Amino acid sequence: MRTLVKVLISLFMFLLAVFIVGPLVWLASRAFAAEWRYPDLWPTGFTLRWWRVVVDDPMVVVALQNSATFASLTVLISAAICLPAAYAFSRYQFPGRRFMLVALFAVNAFPKMGLFVALASLFYALQLMQTVLGVLIVHVLGTVVFMTWIPAAAFSAVPRSLEEAARDAGAGPFRVFWSVTLPMALPAILVAAIMSFIASWDEAQGTYLVGAPDYMTMPTQMYSLVLNYPSQVSAVFSILLSVPSAGLLLLVRKQIMGGQLAEGFQIK
Amino acid sequence: MSSDPDAGAPVAGAVDDDAPAAAPTSAAATGTLTNPRRVRHRARVRSLRGLLMASPPLLLIAAFTGFPIVLAIAYSLGHTGGLNSTTALIAQHQHVKTEWWGTLGAYREVLTNERFQRDLRVTLLVTVVSTTVVLALALIIALYLRLAGGWAAKALTVVSVVPMFIPVVIASWAVLMFYAPDGFLRSLFAQVGLEGPTFGYTVTAIIIAQVWCSLPFAVLMCASGVQAVPDALIDAARDSGAGLVRTTFSVILPMAFVPIVIAATFTAIGIIGSFTVPYFTGPTAPTMLGVDMANYFTAYNRPQQSIVMAVVVFVAASLIAVTYVWANFRSSKESGA
């Protein structure tokens, strides 16, 4: 009985691992494959020439650079706008507080497809079309939920006794925030920053509306790239697009696993 | 696991550190705020300051998402003038308002359309099935991590979070290739001379890809919820003779109820409005409403009908979100007040 359970669990784990990692490996290995014929489980040979095809394309290099710039700036701007709000949501009681917290998210649930024309009109009216600022606004919109909810929960979780102790020791409110509250909330802010980075890194539809043809990013190029080239080349793109996110994951795996993300999604 | 010592007991409400009700003692102790009028005044100032600090992201969302949504809904009701005239200029099969408030013509057209009904059914089916599977897998992983622990459980959790960091376009593409006619699954079957199933471009493929993409968030929520159940409670249940299954169903799951509901609602909301996954992996028809919306918008040049569908999806998502809000407030009422 015991061994049966063990075998079943191992089998489940194995299948789940294949289910999740399989498609990625299957796709990624094409980036190094010379040719791959059905129904072989192994390519005919390995090569790096697909990488050269990609790296030599100036559009791709620019798109990568733009993606990185927009994502970084988005995180900084989003933090500047949302962190004070997160603090307010956690520490101040004001009318409509919960409503506002929910609204931040609810509005995002409306499918974007119906909003393009109105958005385009708005951006033209504000002279934001084809500008860096316009693209950044679109990106920041997609990060607000992460940047507000997760840090707000973290600020709430900082024990009051610590802050009061610091205040009793004569620290001013900014000093208390800087040396007590902020450091304790930092892991959550880090998680929020990375979720925001990924959201920005992934944004395609709005970027195309506002940025194209001047500011193309990796995701806006992705559709053409996936279907336009042999599947080996799209595999290379896929790796390029996934590596930054995966790298960031390694950086914060402890915080994310530790429940910082989960905490943020419980509105109190 | 969590660095926060009392993560298990959610902090109730926003604890307002020196709002009168919350901290009368500290106010009295410092001796500066004994005058009730000054206390009230101070509370108002704090309330205003909170509102001010909280408003920038809200204003941003209101201007760049909320306002377009209002316009779009007005347009779906037949208000084709003003700011909507740009859209109305090129659209076909428009319903123009007949009453001061508009017309329900577009809604009537879409809601009675057979394809819409069929695709709505598919959308709901995919949402329900995917959410159920995601939740089941996430709970199994979370419980395994909580009850067995060890490196294998940790590794499994890490693996199940991997999809969170893969862009959706690539995820859909990878899943499609894996289950395509010349993909891994069929290659594997072919090795032993069998004809494997082809899931590429089927509703099954949509569900597989949705599960793949949604699993990480659900795992994180469930794991966090299940981790927070104190050892003492589990041990007590075990000591009183409850088996593994009973402990799970009568102690752990009820304790982790809120995070589980949150996992379910966010997964469902994400799936119900999705476009990329069904577009890449699904069949031409039937498909999910996200794809229909894009088709109505471009391929059939009927933005009004497209927006009607967006409203339907939005309403469905809102209904799901009500569950989320209810679960949250229930929990803060229980632990707080």
Added chain:
Amino acid sequence: MTLARRSFLSLAAAATAGVVAGCATKSTEIGATDAPAPTTSGSAGSAGSSAGGGAPLTVHLSGDTNMQELWEKALVPAFVKANPGYTVKVQLDLHGERDAQTQAKLTAAQAQNQDAGIDLVDAGFVQTLAEAGIMEPISVSNVPNLEGIPEDVVKAGNGGGVPYRGSSVLLAYDPEVVKEVPTTLDEVLAWIKANPGKFTYCPPKSGGSGGAWVTTVLDQNMDPADAEKLRTTYDQEAMKGWDKGFGVLRELGPSIYQKGVYPNGNKQVLDLLSSGQIAMCTVWSDQFISGQKSGLVPERIKATQISNPSFTGGAAYLGVPKGSAKKEHAIKLVDFVLSAEAQTLIANQIAGFPVIPLEKLPAETQQIFREAHPDVLRPGYLDKVGKDMNNEWDQKVPGN
């Protein structure tokens, strides 16, 4: 905690570094340096290019990759050679995937008198936007080379669309499987039913080769006068005649590849034929010919036109958005595309049918198209009618 703070700092550092080192770069400027003629800034006096010389013209292209090659490798270099000082940037939107955004942008820009950053559009929606008054009006007076193009073809551009190439749809087949080649539509339908799983076409919304197949089957099953009417007018009464034709297409479902898989896009269907998964499909003439040239379509695959009725073809249209600040230069490019030189390039590069009178072309090009020409422009439906056809096909044919 210290670990978190350290990683936070490094993230912040990385972000700042990204900002400092990277900075958003205009993708369009890259393209400009790519173009053959260096920017000799107009005012320096190169002939006729004055203001528009420096900033590149942007051509927005919504379609397949063969069109991108036509523009980037043939038309643009020839134009720049004839007009030194110009630079032209081609922006491809594959399969018109983001047509919704592009249309939204163009209409919104026009409503506010702004430049959408697109100077020339080559897309299926040009006629729609022309009808809505978003495209610059076109006539012989500003585009002299329009002279001599058949009037009804020009008229279908709704005053703002310029027809610049024609192509027809052919029946492509694998002779190893198809022993007796069908010559009429009835024979094709019979073959499909006799050989289930060996034929498919793309949904009309995703590619014109599927659109032509659907149009042709519909035409065969409706009143010819009504069918003719739908080519020039948006007539909902006439569209009711489609029911029988859609019935035929629906019944065909079980005999289609994998019992009813319709891949998205012209190229995807052709790929299935090339790899031997199907044995017959409809194909754009230009895509087939250039595919065989590049080796993408194997030698063994053949293509033919059927009769009674033949597959539709049609003209592709260019449009210049009214709001473009460089519209004079864009119109100059349009006029160039209608020149004998450019039309010959189109004929050679993608086997596109010239729209200008054949007499203007070199003798050998004339020879190639002489026989085909009258048949070629059996036009498809009006753009708006086509949108409704897309809708009804999606509704009535797949998945049933």
